[in-house]
Amino acid sequence: EDKxxxxxxxxxxxxxxxxxxxxxxxxxxFRSLLWYKQEKKAPTFLFMLTSSGIEKKSGRLxxxxxKKELSSILNITATQTGDSAIYLCAxxxxxxxxxxxxxxxxxxxxx
Amino acid sequence: SxxxxxxxxxxxxxxxxxxxxxxxxxxxxxxNLYWYRQAAGRGxxxxxxxxxxxxxxxxxxxxxxxxxxxxxxxxxxxxxxxLSDSGFYLCACPGRGQRDTEAFFGQGTRLTVV
Numbered sequence: 001e002d003k004x005x006x007x008x009x010x011x012x013x014x015x016x017x018x019x020x021x022x023x024x025x026x027x028x029x030f031r032s033l034l035w036y037k038q039e040k041k042a043p044t045f046l047f048m049l050t051s052s053g054i055e056k057k058s059g060r061l062x063x064x065x066x067k068k069e070l071s072s073i074l075n076i077t078a079t080q081t082g083d084s085a086i087y088l089c090a091x092x093x094x095x096x097x098x099x100x101x102x103x104x105x106x107x108x109x110x111x
Numbered sequence: 112s113x114x115x116x117x118x119x120x121x122x123x124x125x126x127x128x129x130x131x132x133x134x135x136x137x138x139x140x141x142x143n144l145y146w147y148r149q150a151a152g153r154g155x156x157x158x159x160x161x162x163x164x165x166x167x168x169x170x171x172x173x174x175x176x177x178x179x180x181x182x183x184x185x186x187x188x189x190x191x192x193x194l195s196d197s198g199f200y201l202c203a204c205p206g207r208g209q210r211d212t213e214a215f216f217g218q219g220t221r222l223t224v225v
Contacts, residue, residue, distance in 0.1 A: 031212050034214070042218050098157065098160055099212070102154050104154040
């Protein structure tokens with residue numbers, strides 16, 4: 001059974017802190033790992049990772065995949081209150097042709 | 112690129128009442144379609160997926176059913192809602208080409224069963 005585990009489940013930090021969110025996966029015929037940010041409504045796409053060791057970056061957010069360790073991290077530097085959200089990790093199985101989501105990390109950034 | 116329409120945005124229903132949530136897709140043909148449910152503050156649980164008209168696969172046993180009467184239409188239903196059916200329901204489809212492993216979501220329906 002395909003599985004994605006995220007940690008921590010929740011995190012409270014202050015503005016300006018740097019955070020690292022973790023994701024580990026076990027899926028058959030792995031194709032890609034995706035990160036989403038979810039505020040009040042539907043998740044919004046952040047990154048798609050397919051190759052190990054290549055960092056993807058967007059502003060203060062960055063992410064990297066380690067296919068040997070079957071894991072990925074999402075880093076957020078200089079956090080702002082607007083970064084408060086649930087961050088979802090998902091792995092795509094080429095066999096099942098579907099995404100399996102983790103339970104998410106609830107990030108709260110305090111002013 | 113594809114666009115997913117979901118309605119209604121919010122819904123409050125009494126226990127035992129029926130449910131019908133509709134999802135339609137534009138900008139693509141013969142897409143795989145997915146229904147997810149999200150409990151408060153949690154991740155997404157895949158409920159159903161469909162690879163074509165009339166083809167539905169269920170991922171978890173539950174009180175809900177799904178149908179795909181047309182290529183770009185996916186419906187989530189229940190004959191009698193339970194309190195445990197409360198949650199945030201999302202319809203999704205994959206992207207195209209190099210984005211075919213990425214999920215595109217509708218805006219979701221927040222269902223509260225009272």
